[in-house]
Amino acid sequence: MAIFLVAILPLVDGLRRTIWAVHAHQPVEPIGWMELVVAAALFASTANVWVYYLLGCMVFGGIKGIALLAMGGGGSPIQTSALLLCILVAILLLVSIVLRPITFVDRITLTLFVFSVGWRADSGLFVPDPSLFVGLMFLFASWCVNYWKRRHNKVSGSGASLLHN
Amino acid sequence: MVPANNWWLDPGDDGLGVGGDSSGGSEACPYDTCTTVTETVLPPIQFPVIFTGGNPGTGPIQVPGTTVDVTATFPNGPANNWWGNFFGNLFSHYSWGVRGANQTYGQCLSQNFGNYSLAGALNQEGGAAQLVAGNDVASLLFGNASDGLAGSITAEGASQSLQAGAGAALTFGRRTASIFDLNLSGVTGAAPAVLANTGAKAAIATAAAYKFAADVGATGALLLGCLAHP
Numbered sequence: 001m002a003i004f005l006v007a008i009l010p011l012v013d014g015l016r017r018t019i020w021a022v023h024a025h026q027p028v029e030p031i032g033w034m035e036l037v038v039a040a041a042l043f044a045s046t047a048n049v050w051v052y053y054l055l056g057c058m059v060f061g062g063i064k065g066i067a068l069l070a071m072g073g074g075g076s077p078i079q080t081s082a083l084l085l086c087i088l089v090a091i092l093l094l095v096s097i098v099l100r101p102i103t104f105v106d107r108i109t110l111t112l113f114v115f116s117v118g119w120r121a122d123s124g125l126f127v128p129d130p131s132l133f134v135g136l137m138f139l140f141a142s143w144c145v146n147y148w149k150r151r152h153n154k155v156s157g158s159g160a161s162l163l164h165n
Numbered sequence: 166m167v168p169a170n171n172w173w174l175d176p177g178d179d180g181l182g183v184g185g186d187s188s189g190g191s192e193a194c195p196y197d198t199c200t201t202v203t204e205t206v207l208p209p210i211q212f213p214v215i216f217t218g219g220n221p222g223t224g225p226i227q228v229p230g231t232t233v234d235v236t237a238t239f240p241n242g243p244a245n246n247w248w249g250n251f252f253g254n255l256f257s258h259y260s261w262g263v264r265g266a267n268q269t270y271g272q273c274l275s276q277n278f279g280n281y282s283l284a285g286a287l288n289q290e291g292g293a294a295q296l297v298a299g300n301d302v303a304s305l306l307f308g309n310a311s312d313g314l315a316g317s318i319t320a321e322g323a324s325q326s327l328q329a330g331a332g333a334a335l336t337f338g339r340r341t342a343s344i345f346d347l348n349l350s351g352v353t354g355a356a357p358a359v360l361a362n363t364g365a366k367a368a369i370a371t372a373a374a375y376k377f378a379a380d381v382g383a384t385g386a387l388l389l390g391c392l393a394h395p
Binding site for chain 2: 001005008012052053054055056057058059060061064065068075083087095098099118121124125126127
């Protein structure tokens with residue numbers, strides 16, 4: 001968990017130097033990319049722990065979002081609904097990850113999800129942005145890979161059992 | 166220390182105006198990525214405007230009712246000094262206390278609870294960021310209760326009730342003769358069965374416990390941070 005919070009530092013500074021700086025028409029620095037690599041390594045190596053924290057944030061955010069929507073608070077209902085939809089999809093996909101032994105692909109996709117969420121954090125975290133959608137797509141890809149592997153194993157397993165019989 | 170009657174600006178400011186100004190403003194260089202910052206603000210402004218890490222800001226003569234562009238330069242390029250500023254702040258005495266001068270302990274807690282969270286660490290104060298990554302425990306205890314209520318209640322509740330099986334109504338030792346049991350055996354939705362059978366219930370309970378623990382830890386840091394003055 002602590003490593004997750006520590007890894008956020010090079011992530012933010014790396015994004016600031018590389019991605020956000022591009023929008024400010026500044027030269028890109030190699031240090032920024034190195035920081036992103038370090039952050040990615042830290043995130044990927046500890047994904048099996050911080051995925052629970054991330055899921056907890058989403059669950060709480062979802063509950064609060066539903067309460068906000070019901071009470072009519074926060075921003076516009078459409079914006080809150082869109083955010084809530086993103087959160088619920090993320091919860092479903094994250095739960096599907098924590099319910100199975102986390103694979104290398106899961107670690108990579110979780111890391112990419114964090115990067116996607118932070119990609120445009122200079123304009124706000126969890127604001128409607130394509131990068132948020134891309135992050136969910138990474139999680140969905142992880143689910144697809146796992147689904148395909150399970151199906152493939154099942155099919156090959158049944159084939160083997162048929163041959164055996 | 167910034168004089169109380171002077172405006173000041175961090176180059177990574179939120180674009181809402183110089184210092185505590187709420188009149189709105191714009192920044193050419195968000196997140197310390199450039200060497201010049203220009204912010205449009207409404208007077209009155211007392212020059213020189215103090216920019217964190219930069220030269221004193223300059224601007225034209227103020228005309229009441231019109232906006233003023235305040236510009237400052239950063240000779241060393243603040244983008245190169247982010248880590249230096251971070252560790253400098255961390256290990257200087259400024260970081261060990263967040264309580265302002267003439268500020269009570271309670272005022273410090275209620276003003277800074279948003280900073281002690283994942284959203285605060287990322288310098289995010291937007292509603293969506295606080296919704297997902299805010300500190301619900303500190304928010305409930307020291308902030309706007311309506312903001313943190315749902316999360317904090319469920320923080321304790323989810324870790325306990327999800328494991329224990331929430332929703333199971335219990336009546337013990339009831340002798341009320343006037344109450345008849347006319348319940349019909351209904352059909353529940355698929356969600357409870359799915360949650361129970363797949364292990365999702367335990368996973369969500371664990372996740373809630375992680376979030377709650379992180380929020381409690383951050384709240385502890387807030388309590389300590391508000392003990393000292395900068």
